[in-house]
Amino acid sequence: MDGRHLSPDLAPAGATDLRQLPQIGGNRRIVAGLLAVVAGSLLFVAVQPRLYKAFCEWTGLYDIDRAQRVAASSLPARPVTLEFDANSHDNGLRFRPETTSLAVKTGDIVHVTYRVENTRDTTVIGQAVPSYGPQHAGGYVKKLDCFCFKQQTFAPHEVRDMPVVFVLDKTLPEDVNTLTLSYTFFEVPAGNVSSSATSPESRK
């Protein structure tokens, strides 16, 4: 071992003290400062949703409320009849919309609910696939949330109400006065169950 590693009694007097003593207070001060940075960062991210909204509104750089914008576009709203339809594909799911027909205006944010009942004694995993009539109107249904976004798991004899939320775009072509939104529930083959298959237990 080299001579640097002297035992304390051989070390020059005060050599250890020089570094040890001021350190104790100094360490605390630095840690306090660094924790303040951590707290500042946490605070910054906590106010972010508000700050983001305020910034976007103040500068007008980014349209944060696209749904509202679609709803409030300068095009005049006009009445449209929505029809809802549901089919199941021989999978023991009894599937129907709560409302079959709805009079709305373009630009409205529409909430509708579908009810599914699993008539089997076994769990069924299914996914709903949408279709539109007329077909080209589909692009004007701006969905914000839909049970069709993912696979759904139904316990035996479970009854579940599931929402669809969408905005009807004001640019919907003039010739479309009645729009049919139809869902078909398909059973998912065992090999294709997705990792996100949702059941009531896994989501709330």
Added chain:
Amino acid sequence: MQAAQHAGHAGHHDHDSHGHGPTGIMRWITTTNHKDIGTMYLWFSFAMFLVGGAMSLVIRAELMSPGLQYVAPEFYNQMLTLHALIMVFGAIMPAFVGFANWMIPLMIGAPDMAFARMNNWSFWLLPPAAILLTASLFAPGGAAGTGWTLYPPLSVQMGMGMDMAIFAVHILGMSSIMGSINIITTILNMRTPGMDLMKMPLFCWTWLVTAFLLIASMPILAGAVTMLLTDRHFGTSFFNAAGGGDPVLFQHIFWFFGHPEVYIIALPAFGVVSHVIPAFSRKRLFGYTSMVYAIAAIGLISFFVWAHHMYVTGIPLTGQLYFMYATMLIAIPTGVKVFNWVTTMWRGSLSFETPMLFALGFLVLFTIGGLTGLVLAMTAVDIQLQDTYYVVAHFHYVMVAGALFSAYAGLYYWLPKWTGYMYHEGIGKLHFWLSMIFFNIAFFPQHFLGLAGMPRRIPDYAQQFADFNMISSIGSFGFGFSQLLVLVVVFKAMKGGVKADAKPWDGAHGLEWTVPSPAPHHTFEDPPPFDPAEAHG
């Protein structure tokens, strides 16, 4: 020997464990010694590197030919997500924290880290996080399949594997913040007398800035994933459009963390290279002061460029222009560093031992990765290349050839100091050349794939991409298996071989070479004398 020598040091009660402390596994669980903890960090990161690497081989096996061969698309997504999370948070970051633990006290002449017990806790938070991440594969619905960016709406919809990933990120964040507080305090308060900040080894400088980046950015990520968690389970709508939230907000928050994170990985790598290149050029580092300012500039600018990851989210033209120019600005301090490394070698007396080879490999490949980064910074080009394999090629050039090669340079450079024996130069060189060749076979063709329009994160592709994907897969398997040579090198050097001198590299500078090899359990109980001529490693 040391135990007897230091028995009288009443002031250093943290170090009493050696000799009469717990033995066996308990020694490692309870240790507060910076060298033990550094070793554990390095082993942990290597283990995670193998796990993450195995996942990448699953990805490359699937991509070997078009169509679906081996895994389901959902599992493929989980593999690429975990590969990224494990490599970033489990392998590269802990590896450099391991280097920091081992080397910073030795470089600045400190007996240990400032908060030795917190140091122990920082490390032992990692295994639970790693277990959470890997175990999420077996959760109902599998692991998170969103990519490491965890973008909503998908991350709001996934199964409980996502929750496990979120908690893992929380734990990793806590570990990083504690580690950073420790490193900053150590560097600011425990340098040996005479070593002022501008005489400090450059590796310490890179870690000082990195630790600040970690402290400022990790809470941001923690906040973002916490909001995801409440959106998932508590009915909030931060990112849920149906409830009035905005998924783009998540991208802003994530990348406000994510871009500094890139430099959290890159800066310590710069630090290691700044030690290795001068040592094997037998010259002092060129432009030490400009290096320090470049590090600080990179760290600072990294907080103001985040939206270059988001050019296609509909940000306004003014935003695109600002983020484009700000991003290109980073190339200036980075260019200063590359210039200084090259100038350090200019007219040096170069020799090409394994650490130098890896440092040179770093220099060449990292520069290529930096150039493709500039290409991607250009908004008009990025809109074409966004989410293609060009991006994958770009960040593997900076992450693998940048961070990993530099970590290997550091490993070979300091291994004699850690084990007391020289590593086997032949195997080391073989490791370098295999890595260098296979890395380029694996990742260079991905530039072409990206330019041709192959999207990333999809397990299948069009026929015309088949040949380059086959080449890339062959390269990645070669690269993956040649990494096992590291184990051979390290085990051989642990078992014995040629005894290493205190300073095995004639061109090396710094206090770490004044202690014997292997470094004794306790070093610098008293501040060592510091010769300013030895500064600027």
